[in-house]
Amino acid sequence: MIRDITLGQYYNRESVIHFLDPRVKLVATLVFLMSLFISTNIFAYAFATLFLAMAIMLCKVPLSFILRGLKSLILLLLISVVFNLFLTPGETILSFGILHITREGLIIAIKMAIRLVYLVIGSSILTLTTTPSKLTDGLEKGLSFLKAFRVPVAEIALMMSIALRFIPILIEETEKIMNAQSSRGADFDKGSIVDKAKSLVPLLVPLFVSAFRRANDLAIAMEARCYSDSVSRTKLKPLAYKGIDYITYVILFLYIMLIIFTRYIKIDVGIM
């Protein structure tokens, strides 16, 4: 279960998506997430699906690996779907005693489920195809215009990249601690949900201790290498746009225009 969280992990492959400038990937993720929230009808969701499918195909990360990240989302997905399904007022289409499924509730539940799933897959593709250092570079350079407003862009970018980098590290550490406890007879798979929840409590103490220790070690290592926020840095590999990046920007522009265009299509295709 713990291994199922793919967000924040980097998957090394030689693909056109891995090769893209991190700024393009950041913009692409943002555009894709925006497109999910402005999609209103079935055409928009079809285009978003097509766009996502293309990205998955091009990034060469196994689909099963990407979908694994959704396992940890199932509970959130269920809560969101059930609440929307039963608690949205509107035209009733099915009744179970005091519970009513409304047409509006069904539409919102489907939309929410699609948005949540696509949101996680879309943002996972960004981290799966971009190393934390490239992501930091991309964020720093992409947001550099904010420096004019005295926003500490470099520090924000560094904090974000460290936070992202820590996700897989903490997952690995959780697994190691679980292994250590399993080897002394702890069983995380047997028992009721309450038993399973109880067995997770002893995991949290060493995990927090380990996270704080790692954070402290990192701070010391940065101090030891004279890290300072007051110097402007040069890069070993400065970011520079290539032809493929400009082409991607054009594709992104066309994609968002297409999604906006679908808002004006008025065709009655059932519930959507």
Add this chain to the structure above:
Amino acid sequence: MPIFEVKNISFRYDKYDENASYNIDDISFSVDRGDFVALIGKSGSGKSTIVSHLNGLKKADKGDILYEGKSIYDKDFDLTSLRFKCGVVFQHPEYQLFSETVIEDVEFGALKKGLSKDEARLRALEALSFLGIENLKDEVPFNLSGGEKRKVAFAGVLVMDPDVFILDEPDAGLDSKTKNDFYMMIKNLNVLKGKTIVFITHNLDDVIEYANKVIVVNDGKVERCGNPTDILMNDELLRKCGLVEPYAIDIYNYLKNRGILIDKSKLRFNDIVQELNRVLL
């Protein structure tokens, strides 16, 4: 019948790439009851991955592991009971410690095994006393030194009274005296109580000193398996596996080149001293 029989196991961490190569490939060996087995090989060769299969923490993609003749991958095989019989001290003891005090951490395995609270506490105190660290019982395990953590981790396994001890680099981070004491204690467990020991080490002199069987792992494969002296005298094999001859073999070869032949089955430190006394005096 061997206590462990590892039959052609292969395992890869990357389950999603069909083209990914196996991290350990076609591994076979057996461990008899009462054996003191050393796993050697350069870093990253797959030693830790192999031992984590022995108590079922990792499941092989191919092959089988038999414990006392029964496959540990059988549906009705009780893995939890195997883990009580086969205690593991991990390479990084800090991952093994999770309770708020040393005593609570040490008694965890005994409680899980079904012992009463009082019995488990008694066993934990005995284990701490056996390791000479009973003064640490109320300490927070995370604040201990590396060597102390390793001892506490070992005590946590000792309370379960397993038949097999799997020790992943048990001497890492220990000073020379503590290391010697530690190995003597393990040797005593092996000789006096008949416990089976499987340990990973980079110190080949310790292999000669303590092990009766050695398994050489190279690039995820078992390169050779057998008597420590025969294997560690094989200069070509050691070079191929990125290992360096132990001092005991150096001394043996040095004396041999000067016409002094000592018994090659007696290359433990005390044996060498005795042999030198015999030959030179």
